[in-house]
Amino acid sequence: MTERISRSDVAHVANLAHLSLTDDELEAFTGQLADVLDHAADLEALDLDDVEPMIHPLPLRNVLRPDVVGATSDRSEVLACAPSVEDEQFRVPPVLGEAP
Amino acid sequence: MSDDAATEIVPGWETVIGLEVHAELATATKLFCDAPNQFGGEPNTNIDPVSLGLPGSLPVLNEQAVELAIRVGLALHCRVQRSVFARKNYFYPDMPKDFQISQFDLPINEEGWLELADGRQVGIERAHLEEDTGKSTHVGGGGRIHEAGHSLVDYNRAGVPLIEIVGAPDLRSAEDARAYVSELRSILVAIGASDGKMEEGSMRVDCNVSVRPMGDPELGTRCEVKNINSLRSLGRAIVYESRRQVDLITSGDRVEQQTRHWNEDEGRTHKLRSKEEAYDYRYFPEPDLVPLDPSVEWIESVRSALPMLPRERRHRLADAAGVDTATASLTVERGMDDLAVEALAAGADAGRVLVHIENNLADGSGLLTAAAFASLVAMEVGGDLTATQAKTVLAVLVVDGGEPAEVAAGMGFEAMDDGALEAIVDGLIAEYDEDWAAFTSGDDKERKKKSGFFVGQIMKATNGQADGRAVNELLARRANG
Structure with missing residues (x-):
């Protein structure tokens, strides 16, 4: 069995998800994720040439709503949930650069 | 002459440009919820649980946004196809869910083209649907982004439907790029898909620029320039970026793949992040939305209604x-x-x-x-x-x-009939017989001078109603006659 995922892969993914893991956790999750990938790899043993990739488990498509304006939330109620507010906006730590 | 009029911004070097244009679709409501899609409202008034990404809220796709996206696809000669929404994951306060719903490997529109006013065609790689982010304002620290004390976020724009149009790297100059954006804007406005207002941010342009020695088939390393807010900025950013990259190469350095920020006041680009720091978005299919597969009937009815x-x-x-x-x-x-x-x-x-x-x-x-x-x-x-x-x-x-x-x-601009004009001209010839003799027998210079004299007299006599061409013809006829 080849190694399906390395410790550094797991560290990278954890970093992307803003998770800080101890060395022990990193070790444990690397093993667990490798097991999950092994399980998924079992599918590779099947001949799936004639099977359409499944994008969604429900056999639905084109679930749409009409473009009609509905109710909006009460601003004061919403802002009351925020840790910090200024000028009717959410106050957040300095944002560096711009959105990706 | 403007500094970007020539195709070669730096002599001997070719600039290769591909543009990504985001345009807000002109719907009444947002892409996945029925909060209003409206520019310029009081902060945080056009919001609801879906716009705010509150737990338990679920997206439902706006039919009109799909209709407008199909119009865009057809107007750009794309294949309109079955598509799937995907989550683009990143942490940023203007996206409260910590992911943006976009389209990734299966966009609604693919492989089209746009024709510039001069007849040249530019490839369109894709035009997909996605939601807009909220708007953050940087406060304190002198207003400069990298010195900001803190930021304020308004979610009115979060969830507004966008069409992202990815153009092929077929453009070669600042003028090309401006012509492309102008044409795209005209199309979007003509089909009612967007108001195309760059100044209000309803149309935004990101610009990929690379340079290579003229004639070299290999593409150079590209940089993506963001924060371009006008056609003028677009042209300036392309010229600046081309020169910067050529300077790097000719001084023995190399261009690093980067995202750069255009600073309009300083007239230059700044590095935002390099490829190594690039976001890894971990795209995966959005489980809360089912595939979108517009019927042939729907697509054809949209096509037949296009202006x-x-x-x-x-x-x-x-x-x-x-x-x-x-x-x-x-x-x-x-x-x-x-x-x-x-x-x-x-x-x-x-x-x-x-x-x-x-x-x-x-x-x-x-x-x-x-x-x-x-x-x-x-x-x-x-x-x-x-x-x-x-x-x-x-x-x-x-x-x-x-x-x-x-x-x-x-207005007294009665047509002069030929007889009336002839009578006036003949009268003037008789009155100014010496000048007429000089006109008919003088050298070229004299002839020219006297021609001007007679035309002036005729115009005076006719209150300017005589047609200049008819007068000249008549004078020539009399002189030769």
Whole structure:
């Protein structure tokens, strides 16, 4: 069995998800994720040439709503949930650069 | 001459440009919820649980946004296809869910093209649906982003439907890039998909730039420039970035793949992040939305309802007027091509029609009808009105409407019949017989001088109503006769 995922892969993914893991956790999750990938790899043993990739488990498509304006939330109620507010906006730590 | 007029921004080097344009779709509500899609509202008033990404809220796709996306795809000659929404994951306060719903490997529109006014075609790789982010404002630290004390976030824009149009790297100059964005904007406005206002941020342009030695088939390493807010900035950013990259290469350095931020005040780009720091978005299919698969009937009904597009309008006018599409483009941009085509169909001279539109109708055609326009041009070409008189009559027709013959008569621009003009000319020849002798027998210089004298006298005697061309012809005839 080849190694399906390395410790550094797991560290990278954890970093992307803003998770800080101890060395022990990193070790444990690397093993667990490798097991999950092994399980998924079992599918590779099947001949799936004639099977359409499944994008969604429900056999639905084109679930749409009409473009009609509905109710909006009460601003004061919403802002009351925020840790910090200024000028009717959410106050957040300095944002560096711009959105990706 | 502007510094980007030439195709080669740096001599011997070719700039390769591909643009990503985001346009907000002109719907009443957001992409996945029924909060209003409205520019300029009080902060955080056009919000609801879906816009705020509250736990338990679920997206439902807006039918009109899909309709507008199909219009965009068809107008850009794309394949409109079955598509899937995907989560693009990143942490940023303007996206409260910590992911943006976009389309990734299966976009709604793929592989199209757009034609510039001069007839060149630019490839369109894809045009997909996604939601807009909220708007963050940087406060404190002198207002500069990298010194900001803190930021304020308004979620009114979060979830507004966007179409992201990814163009092929087919553009080679700042002018090309501006022409592409102008054409794209004209198309989006023509089909009612977006208002295309760059100044309000409803149309935003990210610009990929690379350079290579002229003739080199290999593409250079590209940089993506963001924060371009006008066509002028777009041109400046391309010129700056081309020079920066050529400078790096010619000084023995190399271009690093980066995302850069255009600073309009400083006229330069700053590094935002390098490829190594690039976001890894971990795209995966959005489980809360099912695939979108518009029927052939739906697509065809959208196609049949599309208006005539700027390209078709340019070709129609160019064919009718016997000019190239670049010459026809100004009239189309001014929205006067219907007027021009009708006037041409009524027999008007194409050259005069286009010249009047270019020079004398910059502020619109007002109450001018195609029939009146055609009559006016016919009077002008027939010598019943001078060019100056025609311009004056045209200005009246634009403001008050009416028939050119009546307007001309009302202004005293009666057509001079040939007999009346001849009588006046013959009278002047008799009165100024010495000048006439000098005109008929003098050298070229003398002839020219006396020609001017007689034309002046004739214009004076006719209150400027004589047609200059008819006068010159008559003088020549008398001189030779």
